Amino acid sequence: MTDRGPEQGTAGSALYVFAVCRQPDPSALTGLPGVATGEALRRLRFGELTAIVQTVRAADFTDDAWQARMADRGELERYARAHHDVVAAVAASCPTVPLPMATLYHGEERARQALLDETERFRTVLRRITDHSEWGVKVYAAEAAASEPARTRLGTPARDSLPTPGAGLAYLERKRGAQVRRDRRHEDSLRLAETVDAAFRGLAVAGRRLRLHAPEPTGTSCIQVLNATYLVAEGRAAELEPLTRALRESTGARVDISGPWAPYSFVGGVE
Structure with a gap:
């Protein structure tokens, strides 16, 4: 989780960031729901790069809410698939740096500044992964x-019966083998x-x-x-x-x- 602190609380909205790229094809996001129902995916420009973002309810991504979702296999798979679908669609149109699931910022300006601070890292990764x-x-x-x-099944021994000579050594040899x-x-x-x-x-x-x-x-x-x-x-x-x-x-x-x-x-x- 990103940009989380006690001062943010759970009220209002947050910005979910899926990936960073250079010039994505605008049509790549068409028809994709992302992780929030009813909220459109959009592009957030920062410097020379672009982030793919979506507005979400902050209350859905508190530590407690996210840990509960991680513990629910069905919910986790749904979110992972939604996140991957967005990243894959953008990556099909241009070199793309995927960000971890549940990368959140409280507000566009905070997101833009945090991403700007990582610009050199994003440039390095984009050079590495292009093509x-x-x-x-x-x-x-x-x-x-x-x-x-398999162990040999033994019957009830007679009173005067004796262990088979070498039985213990044979057992140890089998174990060693x-x-x-x-x-x-x-x-x-x-x-x-x-x-x-x-x-x-x-x-x-x-x-x-x-x-x-x-x-x-x-x-x-x-x-x-x-x-x-x-x-x-x-x-x-x-x-x-x-x-x-x-x-x-x-x-x-x-x-x-x-x-x-x-x-x-x-x-x-x-x-």
């Missing part, structure tokens, strides 16, 4: 079935992630590795080993599909690619 798009890459490896042998196999799978997953990441970084101008997603209860036996995003020049975008197919064939892994997207991941520093 580039963001692409997502997710890699999944097959998870081996549990390899530890299972650990070795887990370590090997982990190392294989790391190598797979590095191989795919290096291949896409060779094509992209920048990349970011993101937090891996937890396995979903879908009944599949695949685990995610790489979740990354890459900034790719438009002139090289046609190389992405052939590269993806080649990596699938050479590694045997599931490699999913998505995009092009507005460059959300590359509006700060790059790696």
Whole structure:
């Protein structure tokens, strides 16, 4: 959240800022509802740049209201989609710097001054992303079935029965073997992630590795080993599909690619 303080309270309106760009196509915003019903999206000029903004009710974006919305998956998805739709529409018409959801200012003058203070950063990002798009890459490896042998079920022992000679040693050997196999799978997953990441970084101008997603209860036996995003020049975008197919064939892994997207991941520093 931005430009929030106790003096603002919850009365009146606030200005929601979606993105910053140079010269957006006015028709790009046609028909988009934004995040506030009945309020038109509009352009706010500051210096040589333009922000895409919308007037919203300040009470809808207090810390408490926003935290409640974040906890409601349906509401969160609705706002995220509305925010993304605006950013994507503007990005389709010109290079665009997406701003985080719920970037708010109390009044146009406060917004204009705050954005003017960030002008040099916006210029730097716009130079970086012009004629580039963001692409997502997710890699999944097959998870081996549990390899530890099932324990032998024993019947009721006779009074004078003795443990099978070497049973304890065999059990320890099985445990050690299972650990070795887990370590090997982990190392294989790391190598797979590095191989795919290096291949896409060779094509992209920048990349970011993101937090891996937890396995979903879908009944599949695949685990995610790489979740990354890459900034790719438009002139090289046609190389992405052939590269993806080649990596699938050479590694045997599931490699999913998505995009092009507005460059959300590359509006700060790059790696």
